[in-house]
Amino acid sequence: MNNAVKKVVVLGGGTAGWMSAALIKKLVGASIEVELVESDDIGTIGVGEATIPPIQNFNHVLGLNEAEFLKATKATIKLGIEFENWKNVGEKYFHSFGAAGKSTPFCHFHHYLKRAQTLGLTDNLWDYDLNHLSAQQGIFAKIKTKDPIIEIPYAYHFDAGLYAQFLRQFSEKLGVKRTEGMVDNVLQCQQSGNITALQLKSGQQISGDLFIDCSGFKGLLIQQTLHTGYEDWSHWLRCDRAVAVPSERFEHTLPYTRSIAHAGGWQWRIPLQHRNGNGLVYNSSCYSDEQATDLLMSNIESKPLADPKVIGFKTGRRRQQWHKNVIAIGLSSGFLEPLESTSIHLIQSAVVRLIHMFPHQGINETEIAEYNKQSELEYQQVRDFIILHYHVNQRTDSLFWQDMQTMDIPASLQHKIELFKQSGKIFREQNDLFNEGSWLQVMLGQGLEPQDYHPMANNMSAEQLLEMMKKLKAIKNEPLSQLPSHDQFLKHITGN
Ligand code: FAD
Numbered sequence: 001m002n003n004a005v006k007k008v009v010v011l012g013g014g015t016a017g018w019m020s021a022a023l024i025k026k027l028v029g030a031s032i033e034v035e036l037v038e039s040d041d042i043g044t045i046g047v048g049e050a051t052i053p054p055i056q057n058f059n060h061v062l063g064l065n066e067a068e069f070l071k072a073t074k075a076t077i078k079l080g081i082e083f084e085n086w087k088n089v090g091e092k093y094f095h096s097f098g099a100a101g102k103s104t105p106f107c108h109f110h111h112y113l114k115r116a117q118t119l120g121l122t123d124n125l126w127d128y129d130l131n132h133l134s135a136q137q138g139i140f141a142k143i144k145t146k147d148p149i150i151e152i153p154y155a156y157h158f159d160a161g162l163y164a165q166f167l168r169q170f171s172e173k174l175g176v177k178r179t180e181g182m183v184d185n186v187l188q189c190q191q192s193g194n195i196t197a198l199q200l201k202s203g204q205q206i207s208g209d210l211f212i213d214c215s216g217f218k219g220l221l222i223q224q225t226l227h228t229g230y231e232d233w234s235h236w237l238r239c240d241r242a243v244a245v246p247s248e249r250f251e252h253t254l255p256y257t258r259s260i261a262h263a264g265g266w267q268w269r270i271p272l273q274h275r276n277g278n279g280l281v282y283n284s285s286c287y288s289d290e291q292a293t294d295l296l297m298s299n300i301e302s303k304p305l306a307d308p309k310v311i312g313f314k315t316g317r318r319r320q321q322w323h324k325n326v327i328a329i330g331l332s333s334g335f336l337e338p339l340e341s342t343s344i345h346l347i348q349s350a351v352v353r354l355i356h357m358f359p360h361q362g363i364n365e366t367e368i369a370e371y372n373k374q375s376e377l378e379y380q381q382v383r384d385f386i387i388l389h390y391h392v393n394q395r396t397d398s399l400f401w402q403d404m405q406t407m408d409i410p411a412s413l414q415h416k417i418e419l420f421k422q423s424g425k426i427f428r429e430q431n432d433l434f435n436e437g438s439w440l441q442v443m444l445g446q447g448l449e450p451q452d453y454h455p456m457a458n459n460m461s462a463e464q465l466l467e468m469m470k471k472l473k474a475i476k477n478e479p480l481s482q483l484p485s486h487d488q489f490l491k492h493i494t495g496n
Pocket residue numbers: 011012013014015016017037038039040042043044045046047048049050051160181182183184214215216217220242243244279311313329330331332338341342343344345
């Protein structure tokens with residue numbers, strides 16, 4: 001394969017399609033033509049509302065104005081996720097985007113905290129986390145500081161349909177060509193198997209050199225045409241369906257996602273400016289679709305704004321996310337349930353990876369192999385983090401949760417859990433999307449207690465340590481009195 005890539009064709013106009021088209025056109029579009037094909041008849045999946053902080057980098061690289069973005073997508077601020085009933089019914093913890101306390105170069109804060117707790121301190125990790133403290137009070141502002149310990153890292157909840165529309169306008173202004181129509185035939189080179197053109201129902205053919213498959217779960221190019229196969233992870237992540245429904249907004253807008261575990265799955269509640277997004281992710285042997293829908297509808301606490309929609313899925317990943325001249329991005333590349341809001345991020349990182357390896361001189365197998373290796377590792381790391389939430393639980397009320405406790409888990413995750421249990425140590429591996437702080441919060445929150453702490457925590461006397469804790473807590477609490485409510489912040493930014 002040695003042909004220079006001059007034209008990229010993106011199949012699909014969901015979040016994945018428009019994010020891909022926008023970034024490719026913005027960053028390499030001076031020499032590359034980009035055409036996006038989407039079918040209004042098929043439409044998009046229409047869910048996907050919570051994100052993680054790197055989305056800010058994506059918007060920044062595109063040059064999007066944050067206030068315009070917040071207005072256009074009806075977005076709210078997300079400081080983290082509150083997990084209710086995950087460890088035990090009636091208990092909750094927070095996975096915040098912030099860093100608790102203050103770590104020293106060789107020793108994470110939680111080792112100091114653990115020693116202080118052995119000295120009688122009754123505080124927990126989250127008492128030292130500004131994101132968590134702000135979330136609990138429903139307050140937020142962008143703090144301008146160079147001091148990382150009083151930063152409030154954040155992401156967004158947004159209407160993914162509106163985000164796709166926003167990116168469409170942006171992309172079309174940059175010169176992305178959009179063609180509406182249903183692809184009903186895919187033309188391939190007989191020798192190489194490469195895709196040469198997409199044929200629409202109307203007979204029109206759209207040819208290209210590189211094809212981005214953003215056609216959703218079915219993977220029209222990567223799977224239905226190139227048959228790359230799927231690695232099924234549903235023996236670890238057993239939820240296989242979701243039911244989603246929007247409902248009226250509440251008076252006050254929480255700056256975080258709620259994830260509420262039930263006997264056979266979990267429910268999300270995502271506050272947007274104009275409505276709440278709700279859904280139940282469940283295992284189909286625990287609930288029928290009707291039971292799941294009833295359970296969700298009885299727990300949304302505000303008037304539904306549409307009929308509930310049931311979506312089936314299979315957790316796993318496409319064996320090769322780049323094969324021949326097709327790269328699968330979005331749902332066509334694999335799916336991990338939305339527990340940690342990672343799908344839109346995986347779109348972002350896939351298109352960023354593609355830009356890094358952009359095959360302008362022609363596609364070669366070495367680059368394909370590197371791309372696939374990096375994607376595989378990224379998916380596995382996110383997978384392990386999600387399994388952690390399920391596996392380390394103490395619920396005794398349902399077989400679903402009890403089975404999770406005893407199931408075999410990937411060796412990579414088993415090792416992380418053992419290391420933490422024995423020593424309190426956590427290491428971020430090879431660009432793991434989730435840092436030590438994220439792993440720590442979920443491990444502690446789900447009920448793992450380390451048996452030891454790092455000896456550096458013994459480098460000060462008991463009095464010095466307790467004094468340090470007191471000061472840190474005061475530093476973390478100090479900004480709170482100056483922050484406006486999340487609703488006031490949104491009003492100020494959007495003018496609504
Ligand atoms: P789709 O939205 O399905 O778009 C597919 C596109 O392909 C459409 O434009 C369609 O018209 C086009 N198409 C398909 N076939 C053809 C054809 N033959 N001809 C022409 N066009 C065609 N992600 C998050 O980050 N956070 C979340 O909170 C979150 N929650 C989720 C909850 C659930 C229950 C599910 C299932 C997913 C969730 N996601 C979430 C994932 C998120 O919804 C997707 O990653 C995102 O919407 C991207 O979808 P997509 O663009 O790949 O596919």
